Amino acid sequence: MTGQLQCKDIPDDVFIGAVRTAPASVALGWRNRWDVHEALEAVMGRDIPYNLLMAKARKLEVKGLLGGCTCGCRGDWHPSDECDDPMYCCPSVGA
Ligand SMILES: [Zn+2]
Ligand SMILES: [Zn+2]
Numbered sequence: 001m002t003g004q005l006q007c008k009d010i011p012d013d014v015f016i017g018a019v020r021t022a023p024a025s026v027a028l029g030w031r032n033r034w035d036v037h038e039a040l041e042a043v044m045g046r047d048i049p050y051n052l053l054m055a056k057a058r059k060l061e062v063k064g065l066l067g068g069c070t071c072g073c074r075g076d077w078h079p080s081d082e083c084d085d086p087m088y089c090c091p092s093v094g095a
Contacts, residue, residue, distance in 0.1 A: 010044065014040070017043070019036050029078055068088070
């Protein structure tokens with residue numbers, strides 16, 4: 001693949017799949033974003049810039065597919081259907 005990787009080059013289900021694959025920490029099932037980053041690079045077979053990772057996470061949050069912190073203040077993510085407590089999900093940016 002040549003050129004700059006963009007959000008649309010990462011399918012939503014591949015990203016959420018990487019979130020599910022990442023080891024869950026503590027009882028809430030949160031994934032550290034760096035674990036997701038690693039898992040996503042493994043399935044995509046190439047480097048994913050950090051900016052792109054965060055931009056894609058925000059898009060998925062706006063779509064209601066991803067919960068947790070997409071603003072970067074904490075760094076935990078979870079698939080929305082595994083959400084235990086929306087109180088801990090950071091408010092959507094621009095939703
Ligand atoms: Zn946050
Ligand atoms: Zn949540």
